[in-house]
Amino acid sequence: MRQFFPVEDLARDDRFVQTNMAERMSDTRSAVDLQRTAKSRGASNRLTPDRHDASDAARSLMHGIMVGEIQALEGAGRTAHDFDAGDGSEGTIPFELKLDMARQAWDEARHVEISVKLSDWMGTEIGQFQENTVLFEAACSNDPVLRLAGVNRALEGLAIDVFTQMKEFGQLADDPFLEFCEDWMLADEVTHVKMGSDWLRRVTENDPDRRAKALDFQRVVDKLFSFGGARGESEESPIGLARRFRELAGFTDDEVDTIAGMDHDALEERKEVVRLARETADV
Amino acid sequence: MGADTTTDTATDTSRSHVRAPFAPWDRRDLPGSFDVAETARRVGNYKWTEMKLFEALGGWVATVPELDIKMRLGTHCYRHAWHAELWHKRLPELREMKPERLTAPANDAMERFVAAMTEPEDSGLTIEKLVGVYRVLIPRFIAAYTYHMNNTSEITDAPTIRSLKFALQDEFDDWRDGELMLQSLIKTPDDVRRATEHQAALEDIMVEAGGITGPGSIGPVQ
Ligand SMILES: [Fe+2]
Ligand SMILES: [Fe+2]
Numbered sequence: 001m002r003q004f005f006p007v008e009d010l011a012r013d014d015r016f017v018q019t020n021m022a023e024r025m026s027d028t029r030s031a032v033d034l035q036r037t038a039k040s041r042g043a044s045n046r047l048t049p050d051r052h053d054a055s056d057a058a059r060s061l062m063h064g065i066m067v068g069e070i071q072a073l074e075g076a077g078r079t080a081h082d083f084d085a086g087d088g089s090e091g092t093i094p095f096e097l098k099l100d101m102a103r104q105a106w107d108e109a110r111h112v113e114i115s116v117k118l119s120d121w122m123g124t125e126i127g128q129f130q131e132n133t134v135l136f137e138a139a140c141s142n143d144p145v146l147r148l149a150g151v152n153r154a155l156e157g158l159a160i161d162v163f164t165q166m167k168e169f170g171q172l173a174d175d176p177f178l179e180f181c182e183d184w185m186l187a188d189e190v191t192h193v194k195m196g197s198d199w200l201r202r203v204t205e206n207d208p209d210r211r212a213k214a215l216d217f218q219r220v221v222d223k224l225f226s227f228g229g230a231r232g233e234s235e236e237s238p239i240g241l242a243r244r245f246r247e248l249a250g251f252t253d254d255e256v257d258t259i260a261g262m263d264h265d266a267l268e269e270r271k272e273v274v275r276l277a278r279e280t281a282d283v
Numbered sequence: 284m285g286a287d288t289t290t291d292t293a294t295d296t297s298r299s300h301v302r303a304p305f306a307p308w309d310r311r312d313l314p315g316s317f318d319v320a321e322t323a324r325r326v327g328n329y330k331w332t333e334m335k336l337f338e339a340l341g342g343w344v345a346t347v348p349e350l351d352i353k354m355r356l357g358t359h360c361y362r363h364a365w366h367a368e369l370w371h372k373r374l375p376e377l378r379e380m381k382p383e384r385l386t387a388p389a390n391d392a393m394e395r396f397v398a399a400m401t402e403p404e405d406s407g408l409t410i411e412k413l414v415g416v417y418r419v420l421i422p423r424f425i426a427a428y429t430y431h432m433n434n435t436s437e438i439t440d441a442p443t444i445r446s447l448k449f450a451l452q453d454e455f456d457d458w459r460d461g462e463l464m465l466q467s468l469i470k471t472p473d474d475v476r477r478a479t480e481h482q483a484a485l486e487d488i489m490v491e492a493g494g495i496t497g498p499g500s501i502g503p504v505q
Contacts, residue, residue, distance in 0.1 A: 001342050001404040011348040011406035073357045074345035080360060081342030085334070085383075095371065102337050102364030105344065109357030112350075126350075136345070 003082055007137045010074065015127030016067070020134065044235040047165055049173040057238070058169060059124045065162065066115035067131040068155075073108035075139030075151050076101045083144050088203040093144045097203070100195050107188045114181050121177060138221055145203055149214035152196020154221035157246060157259075159189045161231050164242035190249045197250025222259050229267025233260050236267060315436025322440060323377035325431060327385025328496040329450075330370035332393070334386070336420060337363035339401045348406050352413075352464055359460070362453040369446040376442065389497030396420075396488040410468050411481045417461025418478075419485045424454045427495040430502060 012018070047057055079093070080101040086092025119126070138150035163186040170179030204211035225231060231239040241263065246256050305311070317325065340360035347353050374382040388394045400415035432447040469478055494500025 001339070001346070001401050005342070005345050009346075009406075011346050011353075013348045013350060070350075070353070073353065077341030077344035077357055077360055079341075080364065081338045098334075098338075099364045099368050102341060102361045105341055105357040106361035109354040112354050112357075116350075 001081075004140065004142065005078055005082075007133050007140055010071075010133060010136060012131075015125075017127060017130050018133055019130045020132065020137065045238055046235055046240065047169055047238040049169060054169075054173075055122075058166075059119075059122050060129050061162070061166065062115060062119050062122055063124050063126075063129040064132070065159075065166075066112065066119050066126075068135050068159065069108055069111040069115050071133065071135040071139070072151070072156070072159075073105055073112055075136055075147070076104035076108055078139060079144060079147055080105060091142070094199075094203070097144075097199050100199070104192055104195065107192065111185055111188065114185060118178060118181055134224065141217070143210075143214075145200060145210055145214045146217045148196045148200045148203075149218035150221045152192055153200065153251075154218045154225070156189050156192045156196065157222070157249070157251065158225050158231060160186065160193060160245045160249060161239050161242045163189060164245060165239045186245065190245055193246070193249035193251075219258070219262070223262050223266070226259070226262045226266035228270045229263060232263030232267055234264065234267055237263065311437035313436055313438050315440055316434040317431075317436075317440070319377055322435065322443060323374060323379045323385055325427075325496045326370045326373050326377060326443065327379070327382075327387055328389045328393075329427070330367050330374070330382070331386045331388050332397070332420075332424070332495050333363045333367040333370065335397045335401070336416065337361070337367060339397075340416070342401070343404075343412050346404050346406055347409050347412065349409060349468075352409060355460055355464065359457050362457060366446075366450045366453065369450065373443060373446060389495065389500075390492055392488055392492035393495075393497070396485065396492050399485055399488055410465065410474060410478050413461055413465050413468070414478050414481045415485050417458055417465060418482050419489055421454055421458045421461065423489060423495050423500070425451065425458065427500045428454065430500065 007020075010018070047061065048054065051057060080098050083091055083093040083098070085095040085098055088094055088097075116126070135151065135155050138155060139147050141147050141150065163182045167179055167182035167186060170176070170182055200211070200214060204214065229237050231237055231241060233241050241256065241260055243256055247253075337360050340356045340363065344353055344356050344360070347356065371382050371386075374385060379385050388397070400420060403411040403415075428447045428451045432444055432451070435443060437444065465478065469475055493504075498504045
């Protein structure tokens with residue numbers, strides 16, 4: 001088995017259809033349906049059961065969660081595999097970090113089990129929606145610290161936001177099954193993000209350049225997921241920013257503010273693109 | 284409150300607390316087959332091999348297309364990491380203050396075994412991956428752990444026995460999962476040939492290694 005495993009080779013059965021971030025970004029359909037928002041629901045675009053497209057949107061999101069969990073499982077497994085135990089320098093990671101990655105692999109395996117059952121419960125079939133492989137892409141770096149920043153902090157931070165939203169969706173929809181499962185997955189994700197925060201700090205304690213590089217990478221990934229303003233504090237974003245749980249997971253107020261700022265900018269950018277597109281169409 | 288030897292014990296409440304240090308049902312015995320250094324050596328071999336196993340399982344998750352097997356491998360990955368952690372923590376208690384020093388394969392053949400076991404990567408080789416782990420390596424773990432548990436001192440080495448029992452429970456569960464997965468994958472004569480040929484190739488190396496802790500893994504070498 002190779003030491004590093006490229007995203008193109010991820011093994012899937014025939015039901016799965018994969019796409020990547022570049023393809024997703026070139027998709028002109030907006031993550032935020034601004035026209036619908038403006039017409040039918042005032043300013044709010046939050047994923048709540050009263051949205052006219054709630055069940056489709058929730059199903060699509062749950063499928064996205066499921067494939068994200070598969071990649072999180074694969075990414076954690078690879079990090080447990082790819083680096084020898086050592087002091088954290090020269091391509092090694094501390095033994096205890098390897099153990100944490102193995103633990104995360106188990107947690108993510110349970111998340112796949114949960115989200116497969118939830119998808120089934122919600123009437124979604126495996127492969128019904130495309131799989132974006134961006135999470136595993138972030139887990140392919142040769143520097144384990146970048147993996148911690150990109151996967152554990154940026155993407156699993158996003159998972160905290162998504163699960164918080166889905167838990168609320170379950171509450172509002174009177175679906176105790178959904179709410180119960182999201183509650184448990186949220187607890188695990190807070191643990192994984194905290195794991196990332198703690199290890200990033202520890203491994204880069206005496207290497208400020210490496211830490212800065214990792215945090216830059218985290219911002220790049222965070223920005224990717226701000227695209228279209230799909231996640232943000234504005235009610236126009238379908239997914240909220242779960243400040244309290246992010247704090248539990250080791251994010252500082254400044255860090256959450258930075259993410260909120262990126263989300264805001266992305267939403268405004270998207271609105272501008274949509275406005276220009278409409279003007280062009282009208283002409 | 285000295286004991287009065289002239290009093291009938293049946294009626295003397297002051298003597299009712301006097302009991303044999305080992306209750307009649309406690310048959311644990313002092314002698315054991317391993318001294319501290321030998322125990323540490325074996326535990327170091329266990330840790331090394333459990334590490335190689337959890338790394339392999341973690342690495343393979345991305346390479347297997349079968350979703351149920353992907354999830355099982357992720358689950359089992361953690362269990363073997365936990366065993367490695369148990370052994371890692373046991374080593375300093377066995378006077379090895381640098382656990383890395385004894386975190387080693389039993390011999391060169393064991394190292395070659397792990398290299399051969401972890402070689403399959405292609406998504407079409409799930410049978411080979413599972414055979415190496417569940418039909419060759421894990422049975423060897425069950426054997427070595429059982430031998431150790433039954434031959435070490437039940438009193439002086441109780442902490443190792445406790446960890447062995449936890450690990451063995453997982454090994455049995457994992458072996459059963461692995462065997463079920465294999466039986467569900469092996470459907471044609473060609474599958475049977477693939478499984479048995481791969482198993483034989485790996486067994487050859489394992490026999491040369493003598494088991495997880497080398498010759499003597501399951502008893503004195505004749
Ligand atoms: Fe997860
Ligand atoms: Fe996670």
